[in-house]
Amino acid sequence: MQFFRLGPWGEEMPAVCSGGTYWDLRTLTQDLDGAFWASGGTRRVAEALEGGELKPLVGAEALRVGAPVARPQALLCIGLNYAAHAAESGMPAPQHPVLFFKHPNTVAGPNDAVAVPPGAARMDWEVELAVVIGQRASYLPSVAAAGAHIAGYCVANDLSERRFQLERSGSQWGKGKSLPGFCPLGPMLVTPDEVSPENLRIRSWVNGEPRQDSSTRDMIFNVDQIVHDLSQYLVLEPGDVILTGTPEGVAMSGRFPYLQAGDVVELEIESLGRQRHQLA
Incomplete structure (x- = not known):
């Protein structure tokens, strides 16, 4: 559904x-x-x-399309989960899922305008597969047990202000990830009976020009592995959202300019729909 x-x-x-x-x-x-x-x-x-x-x-x-999940308790994010993105970031591929957080009130609709924060100079896009938890998960006994705890999947943009993230967060990343509107979600949540997350094409564009073009099969840790791993360290509650990482092709790579007011960002994941938001 x-x-x-x-x-x-x-x-x-x-x-x-x-x-x-x-x-x-x-x-x-x-x-x-x-x-x-x-x-x-x-x-x-x-x-x-x-x-x-x-x-x-x-x-x-x-009608306006809002985020398909209301008031998530937590936005949990997995960093460096595509090998090529880790490489373009100048970091080694992780041996375990790298966890950081965005403030839950960053959630916005998939087509809402995104305000450029005061002092921002290195705004970046990150198309990501988002996983929505459907049942409480704590100390799951196996990776295979993870699927029963997933409500569905949607598109997310893990917007980032790299200067705040890398220079002002003390290696924790949160200050560059938690600005207002920095997590557009949607347009829809698709249930697991209709989509499998293992091999979905995942893409982004800026002002109509291609940026990211990859597949979820290139994840270092797949969805079930992520849910299982997180459950060993914290309790995942229904409605929690997990952003599973972004592929290569972001501005931080040095291959593309950072975002600025007036730019239009578009994101798409196969079977999950498309986002379009303008920076204001």
């Missing part, structure tokens, strides 16, 4: 797209949040669709 949140900022309505129609989910849930996923929301929506219990969301196509 394809889950959406549609409407003005702060007033998004939960919806599911099936058969080319957007169906209103407000009779089942007020939002696509952790409580929805934890309570078997996907199953309940499937049953309601099959039983003809949902009404179409009138005018859905004209």
Whole structure:
């Protein structure tokens, strides 16, 4: 299934797209949040669709598209998870997943404008596969156990201000990752029965010019390995979002200029949709 949140900022309505129609989910849930996923929301929506219990969301196509996950408790990010990106960053490929965090309030819609922060000089794009947790995961016994704890997948942009990240964060990265609007998500969350994360084409463009073009098969640590590993060190809660790393082709490589006001960034992951946001 394809889950959406549609409407003005702060007033998004939960919806599911099936058969080319957007169906209103407000009779089942007020939002696509952790409580929805934890309570078997996907199953309940499937049953309601099959039983003809949902009404179409009138005018859905004209509405703003919000992030498909509401109020995540945590945004967990995996660094240097594509070998070529580690190389272009001048760092060795990690032996274990590298974890850092973005502030959860960085989440924005996939097409929302992104404000250039005061003092920013090295803004960078990073297209990433995002994983949304559906069930609590703690000390998972095996990598194979991870899949049962995943609600779905979506597109993310791990926007970064490299000067803040590398010069002002004391090697922790957070100051360059947590500025307002620095985590556009969406347009949709796609459930695991409809997409497999192992071999998805992942791309980005700036002002229409190609930047990144790779595949998730080039990840050093795959999705299940990441979820299993993180569960050994922290409790993953329903609604938490994991950004799984970015492929080569970012501005930090020195091959492309950094972003500036007026630039348009586009991101796409096969089967998960496309983002487009302008820097303001």
